[in-house]
Amino acid sequence: MxxxxxxxxxxxxxxxxxxxxxxxxxxxxxxxxxxxxxxxxxxxxxxxxxxxxxxxxxxxxxxxxxxxxxxxxxxxxxxxxxxxxxxxxxxxxxxxxxxxxxxxxxxxxxxxxxxxxxxxxxxxxxxxxxxxxxxxxxxxxxxxxxxxxxxxxxxxxxxxxxxxxxxxxxxxxxxxxxxxxxxxxxxxxxxxxxxxxxxxxxxxxxxxxxxxxxxxxxxxxxxxxxxxxxxxxxxxxxxxxxxxxxxxxxxxxxxxxxxxAAHLMIYARVGIVRTMPPATNASLRRLHVVARALGIRWPAELDYPEFVRSLDASRPAEAAMLNACTVLFRGAGYAAFDGSVPEDAEHAAIASDYSHVTAPLRRLVDRYAGEVCVALCAGTPVPAWVREALPGLPAEMARADQAAHRYERAVVDWVEACVLERRVGETFTGTVVEVEPEKHRGTVVIKDPAVEARVQGDGLPLGHEVQVRLTSADPEAGKVTFEAVV
Structure with missing residues (x-):
C-alpha cells in the first residue's frame, strides 16, 4: 500500500x-x-x-x-x-x-x-x-x-x-x-x-x-x-x-x-529501541513466487535488499513487486529495557539497532529516549521519571501508532469514495498489485485518480494493466468496489 x-x-x-x-x-x-x-x-x-x-x-x-x-x-x-x-x-x-x-x-x-x-x-x-x-x-x-x-x-x-x-x-x-x-x-x-x-x-x-x-x-x-x-x-x-x-x-x-542512540542505550543496558522482526523464510519464498508471476528476474545470488533496490516504481510490474515487498516491513514495535537487553532488539529493515529520538514534538517516545542518551553521554544517572516510564512506553506507543494508522487510512478511504462517488459505472485502467484467487478478488492501483482498491474477478493478471469498472462508492462507509471488465 x-x-x-x-x-x-x-x-x-x-x-x-x-x-x-x-x-x-x-x-x-x-x-x-x-x-x-x-x-x-x-x-x-x-x-x-x-x-x-x-x-x-x-x-x-x-x-x-x-x-x-x-x-x-x-x-x-x-x-x-x-x-x-x-x-x-x-x-x-x-x-x-x-x-x-x-x-x-x-x-x-x-x-x-x-x-x-x-x-x-x-x-x-x-x-x-x-x-x-x-x-x-x-x-x-x-x-x-x-x-x-x-x-x-x-x-x-x-x-x-x-x-x-x-x-x-x-x-x-x-x-x-x-x-x-x-x-x-x-x-x-x-x-x-x-x-x-x-x-x-x-x-x-x-x-x-x-x-x-x-x-x-x-x-x-x-x-x-x-x-x-x-x-x-x-x-x-x-x-x-x-x-x-x-x-x-x-x-x-x-x-x-x-x-x-540505540547503540548508546544498548551498551548501557537501559533505554527503549524500535524493533522489527526479520522476514520469515515463508514470506521470502512467497515474494519469489510473486516475482516469477510478474516476470521479474530475481537471480539466486541477489539478496533481498539488493533486489528491492533494483526495482523501478515507474514500471507497473515492478511497482506491484514493491507493493508486495511491504509484507516484510510489518510487525514494528518497541522494546524497553533496564538491566537486560532483549534478544529481539534489532530493527530488521534497517539491519541495525535503532531508536526513535529525532521527533519529540510529534512522538512521545522520542523524549524519553533522548533523555536516556543525554544522561549517558553526561555520565549522570538516567532520571528516575524516565526509568519509571520505560516499561509502559511500548504499549502506549503501540496504541497510538494503531490509532494514527486507522485515522490516516480512514481519511484516504473516505476521500477515495468522495472522489469516485459520481463516477460509478465508469471504466478505469489500473495495475493489479495483489491477487487473492481463493477469494476471487485482487487489489488494483489506478493512476488517475490515485486510488488503490479491491477488485472482484477471477484470473487477475498480477502486475499487468487491466480495465476495471467502478461498481460502488460509499463515502459514509469509506468503501469503493470495482469489478474486472472481461
Missing amino acids: PATKFGLPAAFLQASATADVTHGLDRIRTELQVPDSFPPEVLAAAERAAAAPRLPDLDRTDLELLTIDPPGSKDLDQALHIAARPDGGFTVSYAIADVAAFVSPGDPVDLEAHRRGETFYGPDARSPLHPPVLSEGAASLLPGQERPALLWTVQLDARGRTTDAEVVRARVRSREQLTYEQAQDDIDHPGAGGTRPTLALLAVVGPLREQRERERGGVSLQIPEQEVVPAATGGYDLTYRALLPVEGWNAQISLLTGMA
Missing part, C-alpha cells in the same frame, strides 16, 4: 471549506476518537512553559543550522549542519527540539502527551501531541529563534561510517527553513553563490550512508506516496508523488542518529 501524506491545514481549508467536507472529516474523527482540542488546564500549563523554558548553559548558536520539511511545517523537530573535516571525514550536527526543557514529568502537558502518544495528521487539521504554543512555537526549531535543543554530534569517516557520537543540551538558532523541493533545487541548480554548504555535503553524506545501508543489508522501500491534495474545484483529490533524492538523504541523517 502506498504511503499516505496530508497537506497543510490552511491550504485545504482555503480550497475545500464545504459543509460536506467538514461533516465527513468530523465524523471520522468522532468515530475513531481522534484527540481534539486540549483541556484548559493543559493549554494554561503550556503557556506558562512557553514563557519560561529551561535554557542550557552551552551556547551553540554559532552553528549554521537549517531545517528541511514539507511546505508550511511549523512543528520543526530537527535542524542540520554538516562540515567537512581535514581528514576527509564529516561532522554531522543534528539539533533535536528539547521538549523536556518545557514539559515536566506529571504536569498537565506531560499527562496529555501520554494520553495522545503522537500527533495525528488529517488533511484539514492536525491533532498535535503538544499544544501548538509549544509544538509550533516556543519548542519548535523555527528559523532565527534561539531554542533549547538536544544537540547530536556524529563523526563520520570518509566512507560515511560512524566513528563517534554524543549528545548534549545546548542553545541553538536555525538559520533557514527549507522545503524538500527547495533543498533539491538548490542541490541540482545552485545559484551564483553555489549550493548551501550543508546541502552540498548532504548530497555527499546521504549517498554514502545509503551505501553503508546496502552493506548492512538494510533496505528502504521507495514507494510513491499517495497524497490527499486540494482539488481545483473544491474538495479533495488524490495523486501519487515520487520521493525526491534529498528526502532519502535527509532520512539517512535521522537513521544515523537513531542508530547512534
Whole structure:
C-alpha cells in the first residue's frame, strides 16, 4: 500500500471549506476518537512553559543550522549542519527540539502527551501531541529563534561510517527553513553563490550512508506516496508523488542518529529501541513466487535488499513487486529495557539497532529516549521519571501508532469514495498489485485518480494493466468496489 501524506491545514481549508467536507472529516474523527482540542488546564500549563523554558548553559548558536520539511511545517523537530573535516571525514550536527526543557514529568502537558502518544495528521487539521504554543512555537526549531535543543554530534569517516557520537543540551538558532523541493533545487541548480554548504555535503553524506545501508543489508522501500491534495474545484483529490533524492538523504541523517542512540542505550543496558522482526523464510519464498508471476528476474545470488533496490516504481510490474515487498516491513514495535537487553532488539529493515529520538514534538517516545542518551553521554544517572516510564512506553506507543494508522487510512478511504462517488459505472485502467484467487478478488492501483482498491474477478493478471469498472462508492462507509471488465 502506498504511503499516505496530508497537506497543510490552511491550504485545504482555503480550497475545500464545504459543509460536506467538514461533516465527513468530523465524523471520522468522532468515530475513531481522534484527540481534539486540549483541556484548559493543559493549554494554561503550556503557556506558562512557553514563557519560561529551561535554557542550557552551552551556547551553540554559532552553528549554521537549517531545517528541511514539507511546505508550511511549523512543528520543526530537527535542524542540520554538516562540515567537512581535514581528514576527509564529516561532522554531522543534528539539533533535536528539547521538549523536556518545557514539559515536566506529571504536569498537565506531560499527562496529555501520554494520553495522545503522537500527533495525528488529517488533511484539514492536525491533532498535535503538544499544544501548538509549544509544538509550533516556543519548542519548535523555527528559523532565527534561539531554542533549547538536544544537540547530536556524529563523526563520520570518509566512507560515511560512524566513528563517534554524543549528545548534549545546548542553545541553538536555525538559520533557514527549507522545503524538500527547495533543498533539491538548490542541490541540482545552485545559484551564483553555489549550493548551501550543508546541502552540498548532504548530497555527499546521504549517498554514502545509503551505501553503508546496502552493506548492512538494510533496505528502504521507495514507494510513491499517495497524497490527499486540494482539488481545483473544491474538495479533495488524490495523486501519487515520487520521493525526491534529498528526502532519502535527509532520512539517512535521522537513521544515523537513531542508530547512534540505540547503540548508546544498548551498551548501557537501559533505554527503549524500535524493533522489527526479520522476514520469515515463508514470506521470502512467497515474494519469489510473486516475482516469477510478474516476470521479474530475481537471480539466486541477489539478496533481498539488493533486489528491492533494483526495482523501478515507474514500471507497473515492478511497482506491484514493491507493493508486495511491504509484507516484510510489518510487525514494528518497541522494546524497553533496564538491566537486560532483549534478544529481539534489532530493527530488521534497517539491519541495525535503532531508536526513535529525532521527533519529540510529534512522538512521545522520542523524549524519553533522548533523555536516556543525554544522561549517558553526561555520565549522570538516567532520571528516575524516565526509568519509571520505560516499561509502559511500548504499549502506549503501540496504541497510538494503531490509532494514527486507522485515522490516516480512514481519511484516504473516505476521500477515495468522495472522489469516485459520481463516477460509478465508469471504466478505469489500473495495475493489479495483489491477487487473492481463493477469494476471487485482487487489489488494483489506478493512476488517475490515485486510488488503490479491491477488485472482484477471477484470473487477475498480477502486475499487468487491466480495465476495471467502478461498481460502488460509499463515502459514509469509506468503501469503493470495482469489478474486472472481461
